[in-house]
Amino acid sequence: MSDSLRWREVCGQSRSITFDVTNCCVTAATVPRSPIDDYLLNGRDILLLGTEEDLRDHPALGRLILLGVVSGAEAYFKQIISRCVKHCSTCRNSAAKHVIPFAAVEYYGGDDVATALVESISFATAGEIVNKTKKFTGIDMKGAELTEAVRIFDRICQLRHAAVHANGVLSAANAREIGDGRAKRLRVRIDFASVQTIAAACNNLIREYNRELFFHLVTRWFKEKRLSGDWQQDRSQFTPIFTAFYSVVDEVGPNNAYNSYRALRPTLLRFIAS
Amino acid sequence: MSNSDDNLLASVFEERAEYLSATELAEWTVELPQDSRILAKLKGPGAKLLSGPRGSGKSSYLRRAYFEMLDENKTLPAYVNFSRSLALEPIFHTRTDAAAIFRQWVIAKILVGLTIAIEEYGELSTELKRVHDVALELIHALERGDSPPDDQKKWAPSQLLAFITSTADDYGFRRTNLLLDDAAHAFSAEQQREFFEVFRELRSRSVACKAAVYPGITSYSPNFHVGHEAELVDVWLDPDSDHYCELMHHIVSQRLPSDLSSVLLQSPILIDYLAYAASGLPRSFLVMVSSVLHVDSTAVSTVKRKDADAAVSANSQSVVQLFTSLSKKLPRYGHFVVVGQELIGRMAELLRTFNQNRSVRKKAVVVAISSPLDQELERILGLLEYAGIVRDLGTVSRGVKGVFQRYRLHYSVVVDDNCLNLGQSRSLEKMVEALSSRDAHAFARSRGTTLLGEDYRSRCVLDLAPCPSCGAARVSDDARFCMKCGTELLDTSVYEQLLRTDISELPLTQKRVQSIKKESSIQSVQDILVDEESTQIRGVAKIGPVWAARIRTLAEEYVSV
16 A cells, blocks of 8 residues: 555455355244243343343443343234234224335235234334334223333333444433433443343333233224124134233233133123123 | 220320320320420421331321421421331232332322311311312222222322422411321332432422431432431430439329329339330330230239239340341341341340449440441341341440440340349349449440351341242342243232231230130231221230230231331
């Protein structure tokens, strides 16, 4: 290099790289588990990386775990909404006007086309979670517990935004959103206690959302007279939606669709009679 | 005994001031030298934290300040008791918005306290009546464990402040003093944080908050700084203070019916003995007095030394039991409580050795521990202070030997464990002389490791439940997930566990526990609480109105702060 161009040398030079992106991808297995279990089990795997010692020794690790946990939560919202659209005709009506790219139809195939609906949607703010749920399912999620869980998640997402887009430095907007009035520029620093709290807060949100959406969806079926009270007739409609919401990991309440249906049937029959 | 006699006696020996009427409180309260100073702080402006162990008179001061302010008509007082706060603790294990719900409960309690005070001046306006009814309904629902109605108005502390200010203004008051009893919420960190945030936000020129807290275990919110946000006022009466025994004699003559007081006053030295054994806690004194007078069985014509010794011993066991009950209320500190029990024994032993061969007037009841204290020892001593077993007397410098933190051992423990080392024939006179005329500067010096062994810190680890799935130990107090299998670690509700606790955990003698279990269906703390009319407990031999009320109070205290 001539001396006349040495002024350009402000950093090292690049090298030749051959990158085969296919090496980074394998065929995704269709996992026969509910979105909530998918979220909970993936979350466990991620959390185990964040030991007290490692988080103390590697300050960047906390931010990476934060990304993993929030991304898992977003994936849950996408999966559960697409499952609702797939198995509930009222949800399908609500989502009917949403345009999806032709390529997505081809990629996911007819059976999974609902996945394409939410593919490019973000669920990383309180507003987006509530609004997109309303848009695709027609259900207004406004329970007090969920509202509180969403409020906390919204703050976590401000941290995630800083971790993804600014190497951990909070923008003025992020700092304002989380209500930190300190004048100095802030950097995200997530220790063991914070990682654990963030993961627990995300679990709270997902569980609360899962419970509330299932409740609203099934009670709406009551009102729309989509359930007859006869298991043989209702089975094909009820089973997929129960399976979509039921957590084998948490294992609470009736543990299969039939038992759950039996538990709700007296209420359903009273409703039909009224 | 007639019903009215029963009721009178039950009131006389009602050791909790919040259950006494204005008249009873005025007639039975003995004026203490510190009263005017403490009451002035409660009736004046500024935030105050009234600190003292159980039975030290915090509620009594708050209630007296309340009635005095009502009479003086200068400041609007509102008395609020938060002792039921643990009933809301289960929701912290089941609801995301538990902190917000608890905050609404705190605010609702204050609103009810405020409207009750206003009612003392006349009928409530329709609006205030509505506020009172809605708030009361919310309180009952939440204490029952019900969810708050979705359409319930949510008050922010700033709205509460504005409401109090404008309401007080309507009634011609420039300032409202909120007297917040049982406000430590010491057994739920989340509740503590929420409470002190509300406390802090209510501070203003028009509202002064006064809260009763416990020493040693109250931790405040991160934004709350004692000294800056509120002045700490110690109410624990000092048994070394002038006229201490005289005051206790006054309690006997002023509070007890003459037939009972005359029996007791026949033996002034025995009153002195019980007074010192109470260690400055009037409630303990009343319990011991009722015991030596056999108030729930055949009336006695003379008081006996052996009954007094038994009462002191029972009181000693009772304060130690209050301390050990912390392992249920603060399960994570279970190991600290075990080491704490050891510490009580070691301090007693140290004093016994120190006092050997010393003349009666040279005995020590204070242990001075080399400062600075380890964090673990400081925590244990804090827990002991909550129960009143030790009293922090501050530091003392001994030149090259260093600085020492002094702790006085509860006098019931001192007497019961023979710490004064008065030999085989311990006369009441000698014991009273040793406690009243002792050298105020005499103390037994030691170190944490000398008292508890070199390894004591390693034994003071948090008692954290292992993973329910794989059994791996919880890595730290901050861990919410098992770091071996990733399972979420769930804490069980302290309140629900306390309700299920066997009655043998209450500060009652074994004999009484056995008779209750045998002669009634009562087995757990919850069984006592659901026996609202005391029909079950009154069916047990030797349990009359006084003990029935006392056992109920013990059960209530067990599940409260």
